[in-house]
Amino acid sequence: MANDLNGKRVAILATDGFEQVELTEPMQALKQAGARVEVVAPKSGDIQGFNHHDKGQTVPVDHTLEQVQGEDFDALMLPGGVINPDALRLEPAAIDFIRHFVEARKPIAAICHGPWTLINAGGVQGRRMTSWPSLEADLRNAGAEWVDQDVVVDRGLVTSRKPDDLPVFCTAMVEEFSEGRHEEQPGGRIGSAQKGESAATMQGENI
Secondary structure (H helix, E strand, O other): OOOOOOOOEEEEEOOOOEEHHHHHHHHHHHHHOOOEEEEEEOOOOEEEEEEOOEEEEEEEOOEEOOOOOHHHOOEEEEOOOOHHHHHHOOOHHHHHHHHHHHHOOOOEEEEOOOOHHHHHOOOOOOOEEOOOHHHHHHHHHOOOEEOOOOOEEEOOEEEEOOHHHHHHHHHHHHHHHHHOOOOOOOOOEEOOOOOOOOHHHOOEOOO
16 A cells, blocks of 8 residues: 555545544555645644544644645545534535535545535535445435445545444545546446455446
8 A cells, every 4th residue: 555645635624523533544544655644624723533422532633724725635535423524514615625626526535424525515416435324315315326335436436334444445545546536437346355355456336
């Protein structure tokens, strides 16, 4: 995985209430792959992480939404946590930031409740994806093809369901981020690798 993302600048968009491991583990994987990773939030200072229902550690914010633009970054990562994406959906600047990546066809990775914000940014229509199960109806109603798999990759969009999926999520995220912008082509890779294969070589399945 090392050095796949040299020269890439990746934004992690989050606010208070993010699921801690869903931010820290992808951040570590991105940094290990050579990316410059920066936390973007609606406010400055620190944002509060959670371990499920309990407060976890805080993470320092590198930039507020007022200080950066989507054009500054090559890819976007959206961690989950119930509070975090629900709060971001109420921030017009956050939705505008995400919308840039959607419209520019830059790679996006979102886990657990993270895909919620993609609905507001117009990023799920016609996309094959997964999420925490409670988002299934929301995503389907917004035009997504929702599947229950540990990781789904569709034209640069990487989604997973929960913290247990982080190993395959991080592998697929680094691969897609290394590929850069994606053309709008049908199909996608679904599920973790079969025995003896890596997640990077998974073949698409028809659902």
